[in-house]
Amino acid sequence: MPRLQRRKPAKATRRAESVFLNIPYDPPFENLYLAYIAGVSAFGLRPRAALEIPTSHRRLDRILSLIQRCEYSIHDLSRVELDRTPPSTPRFNMPFELGLTVALEKTAVPGHAWIVCESQRFRLKKSLTDLDGTDPYVHDGTIRGVFRELGNAFVRGRSQPTVDQMMQVYRVLRANFRTVLRQAGANHPFHARVFRDLSILARAAADEAVVGRGRS
C-alpha cells in the first residue's frame, strides 16, 4: 500500500516591490535625485522612473504601464517655480503624473499607495488645492530631509533603514557618480542608463549598509 506523503504547505513567496519616482529631472535637484534612489533602495524597494522610458509617441502609455506595475509611488512637487529657459514655464509633468496615479489608484490599481513630498510646508495648500486634506512629507530640500521623510512614510519591520544607513548608500552613489556618468558618456544623471546604473549601485550598497553582506 503506498504511503501517503504529507505535502508541506507551499511557502508564500513574497514579491519584491517597486516604487515609481515622480521627481524633477534638473541639475539643481541632482542631490535629491540621488537621495531618493539611495533611500528607496535602502528600504529594499526597486526604484522606477519615467526617464527609463525612451522618448516616443507611446510615452504616456508606457508611463501609465510603469505606474501600474509599481506598488508605491513618490511624487515630489517641490519644483513649482518657473524655469529659466525662455519661455519660462512651470513643470507640469510631476502634478500630471500624480493625477494619473490618483486616477489609477481610484480605478484600475486600488492597491497602489502614493505619497507627496514637498520642500516647503503649506505650499501644497496653495499650489494644488485639489489635494486639500492630504499631508505632504516635507523634506526641506535636503538629503537628510528626504531620508527622514522616507522613514516617516514607509515602515519595514526589522529591516527599517536608519537615516545614517541611507546616507551611507548615498555616499556610495556619490563616490561612483563621476565614473557612472563617464561610462555612460553623460554629463548629467537624468539618462536612462545612468538611472539604471545608480539603482544597481544603490541596491548593492544597501546590501552592505542595511542587510549585511552576502544577500544578493
Next chain:
Amino acid sequence: MKCMAHPIKLRGRFATIRDTAEALGVSASRTRELIDMVRKTYSGTELRSTKSRARHAATTKKKTGKGHS
C-alpha cells in the same frame, strides 16, 4: 486616501540586486561590474579608516607614551 494618514507598511520582501537588475533590464555582466564598484568603494573606505586609526594611534603614542592596545 490610504497613503497619507498612516505610514505605508512594506509587505514585499527586500528586493535583491538581481530583482532590481531584472526590473531595470541591466545585464548580468554590467550588474557584476557595478557590484564590484561598490565593493571597491567599501574596501577603500575601510582602508582609509584603518590608516587614519593607525595614524591616530601613532600620534597618541608619541604624545602620551601610551598606545592603543
